[in-house]
Amino acid sequence: MIWQIEITILIIVIILAVGALGVKDLLGAAILFGAYSFMMCLLWAIMGAVDVAFTEASVGAGVSTVMFVAAVFRTSRRTED
Amino acid sequence: MRIVGLILVVILGSVLFYGSLAFPPWGDPASPASSHLSPYYIEKAMEDTSVPNLVTAVLADYRGYDTMFETIVIFAAGIACIVLLRTFKETESGSRLYRHIPTGITLKIDKKGRFPEDSVVFERIDSHWVPHDLIVKTTCRLIVPFIQIFALYVIAHGHHSPGGGFQGGVILGAAMIIYAIAFNLRSAIRRMSERSAVMLSSLGVFIYAGTGALCMLFGLNYLDYSALAGLLGVDPVTARSHGILIVEIGVGIAVMAVIVTLYYNLASAGRHDEGL
Amino acid sequence: MDALLNILISKANYWLYIILMMIGLYGIMVKKNLVKKIIGLNILQTAVILFFISVGAKEKATIPIIEHGNDTVHAAVSASHYINPLPHVLMLTAIVVAVATLGVALALVIRIHQQYHTLEEEEILKRIQET
Numbered sequence: 001m002i003w004q005i006e007i008t009i010l011i012i013v014i015i016l017a018v019g020a021l022g023v024k025d026l027l028g029a030a031i032l033f034g035a036y037s038f039m040m041c042l043l044w045a046i047m048g049a050v051d052v053a054f055t056e057a058s059v060g061a062g063v064s065t066v067m068f069v070a071a072v073f074r075t076s077r078r079t080e081d
Numbered sequence: 082m083r084i085v086g087l088i089l090v091v092i093l094g095s096v097l098f099y100g101s102l103a104f105p106p107w108g109d110p111a112s113p114a115s116s117h118l119s120p121y122y123i124e125k126a127m128e129d130t131s132v133p134n135l136v137t138a139v140l141a142d143y144r145g146y147d148t149m150f151e152t153i154v155i156f157a158a159g160i161a162c163i164v165l166l167r168t169f170k171e172t173e174s175g176s177r178l179y180r181h182i183p184t185g186i187t188l189k190i191d192k193k194g195r196f197p198e199d200s201v202v203f204e205r206i207d208s209h210w211v212p213h214d215l216i217v218k219t220t221c222r223l224i225v226p227f228i229q230i231f232a233l234y235v236i237a238h239g240h241h242s243p244g245g246g247f248q249g250g251v252i253l254g255a256a257m258i259i260y261a262i263a264f265n266l267r268s269a270i271r272r273m274s275e276r277s278a279v280m281l282s283s284l285g286v287f288i289y290a291g292t293g294a295l296c297m298l299f300g301l302n303y304l305d306y307s308a309l310a311g312l313l314g315v316d317p318v319t320a321r322s323h324g325i326l327i328v329e330i331g332v333g334i335a336v337m338a339v340i341v342t343l344y345y346n347l348a349s350a351g352r353h354d355e356g357l
Numbered sequence: 358m359d360a361l362l363n364i365l366i367s368k369a370n371y372w373l374y375i376i377l378m379m380i381g382l383y384g385i386m387v388k389k390n391l392v393k394k395i396i397g398l399n400i401l402q403t404a405v406i407l408f409f410i411s412v413g414a415k416e417k418a419t420i421p422i423i424e425h426g427n428d429t430v431h432a433a434v435s436a437s438h439y440i441n442p443l444p445h446v447l448m449l450t451a452i453v454v455a456v457a458t459l460g461v462a463l464a465l466v467i468r469i470h471q472q473y474h475t476l477e478e479e480e481i482l483k484r485i486q487e488t
Contacts, residue, residue: 003366010373017377017400021384026392033396040403048420048440049410050243051136055449058251059456060403063340066258067456070348070357071463072392075470079390080477086387094379098372106367108416110437115415119443120436127423127434135421135442136449144446151450158457165464242422247453336453343460350467 006046013039026077030068037061130321132240140245141325141332145304148328149289152335156286159339163279166351180206207265207355221263228256236333240322246329250285250336257341266349266356275345275353278338285335292327370411378404389478391466395459402455406448413441421445 016039020032037060044053105112122139132138140148177196179188182204190196197203236249261269293304301308306324307317315323348356381404384397421442423434470476473484 007369007373010370010377014373014377014380017380020396020400021380021388021393026390029393029396033399036400037403040407043407044410047410047414048418049413049445049448050420050422051134051245051248052406052410052445052449052452054243054248055251055452056403058248058255059452062255063251063258063344064399064456064459066255066262066357067343067347067460067463068392068396070344071466073357074347074350074467075392075476079393081387081389081393083387086383089386090379090383093382094375097375097378101368101371101375102364104368104371107370107411108414110415110418112412114412114444115436115441119413119441122442123421123436123439124434127425133423133425135423135439136445139442139446140449147447148450151454154454155457158454158461161461162464165461165468241425247449251453251456339457343457343464347460347463347467350471 002046006043009039009043009046013043024079024081026072026079027069030065030072033068034061034065037064129318130325131318132322132325134240134242134245136243137239137245137325137329141328142306142321145293145328148332149293149304152286152289152332155339156282156335159279159282159342162343162346166346167353168351170352178206178208178210180204180210205267209355217263221259225256225260228259229253232256232333236329237326239329240325246332247336249329250333251340253333253337254340254344257337258344261344261348262357266345266353269356270345270353273341275342278342278345280338282335282338282342285331285333285338288331288334289328292324292331296324371408374404374408374411377407380404391469391476391478395462395466398462399455399459402451406451409444409448413444415440 013036016032016036020029020036023029023032037056041053041056041061044050044056109115122135122143126132126135126138126143130138130142132142176189176191179190179197180186180203181188182202187206187210199205232249232252234249235244235252236246239245239249257269257273260272292306292309295312296305296308297303299308299311306321306328308320309324310317310320313320313323345353345356378401381397381399381401384400385394388394388397415437418438418440421439423439466476469481473481475481475484
């Protein structure tokens with residue numbers, strides 16, 4: 001638990017969260033959300049929650065990104081906000 | 082609306098900021114969350130269940146009811162997705178695209194026409210067709226068995242290292258998804274049909290609930306795996322460890338089948354004909 | 358001054374989680390697109406999970422897997438050497454349930470798009486009133 005690394009990753013996570021909500025392309029938002037999940041997984045691994053980090057790496061970054069991409073593929077990609 | 086939302090968020094955030102001043106410092110070993118129940122789990126889990134990974138021991142043994150109903154929630158989500166999306170209607174035009182492989186000609190056959198069988202000569206293709214990609218398909222074919230073996234390792238080795246039924250099940254499901262993406266949805270459905278996915282997800286829940294019921298049959302509480310000692314021929318402590326393994330296998334099967342079901346329905350909008 | 362710095366270091370983590378949580382809440386309330394709302398919901402969810410995990414963290418402690426060489430010997434285990442496993446268990450199941458509910462939410466989004474051919478909230482409301 002090195003707090004410098006943790007704070008750095010937390011700031012990256014916040015930037016990615018703002019990016020995922022702010023970008024006007026839904027496919028881009030899905031990919032940014034995947035990156036956000038990966039950073040979150042790193043954060044949990046630093047905190048010593050290895051099981052949770054493992055789950056997030058497989059579920060949040062893997063499967064839910066695929067589901068978002070599938071849903072965007074079946075609906076529309078552009079958005080106003 | 083934007084302004085109102087911003088003001089609300091700032092107000093709620095400042096209330097939470099004020100509340101955070103009363104929290105114990107970060108990483109304090111004597112914080113209330115770490116000083117009541119969890120010392121018992123940490124000190125006694127090894128004696129009680131002989132499982133070194135505390136998370137697995139607490140997940141499947143001490144808090145077995147919790148995990149069982151979580152598995153049922155996942156199962157219910159899979160069923161809900163089928164109920165919401167699954168449709169048996171054809172697309173509006175009803176036409177299908179076929180490719181004559183030796184010449185590379187694409188044929189569009191209308192609803193009234195006769196659809197050829199999939200064979201070496203004719204191949205049904207998606208409307209967003211991309212040419213045969215040797216590298217992607219070969220890599221996928223090589224890597225899928227290793228992903229599946231790793232998933233089985235994660236399920237079976239969850240007692241001694243990070244892992245367990247949930248993670249292994251998701252990785253098994255992801256192996257199926259990568260196959261469906263690299264080839265196409267129809268060949269994935271030929272490997273694992275919708276019917277078998279639903280059957281497997283209910284089988285997983287049944288294994289979990291059935292293990293609990295079996296414990297009751299031997300005269301102890303529901304999900305008290307030490308009742309299985311006579312059946313497995315081991316002492317009660319090892320029986321609890323084995324009971325956790327059985328339950329994790331059930332969870333893994335259920336999660337894998339539900340992930341695959343969700344992907345099939347979302348990627349084809351419920352029609353199960355053309356995927357991602 | 359030193360006391361203030363101490364508070365800052367011991368609480369800065371919590372404040373960043375609160376910022377993350379508020380970003381998610383803002384996304385749910387203000388964004389008009391349904392997929393964006395779902396992303397906001399997931400950000401809120403992961404922020405809560407992050408808070409729970411950090412509640413269980415302990416200084417000078419290791420991951421919650423007991424050292425084991427020989428299964429027959431049970432050495433005495435001290436609770437202060439291992440991170441609290443209870444929040445990990447609760448949050449592990451929460452993540453897997455999150456992906457299942459995400460699937461249902463995206464299924465609803467696809468149904469809405471089939472019905473109204475748009476994902477923007479105001480357009481959907483307008484089309485509901487037209488019919």
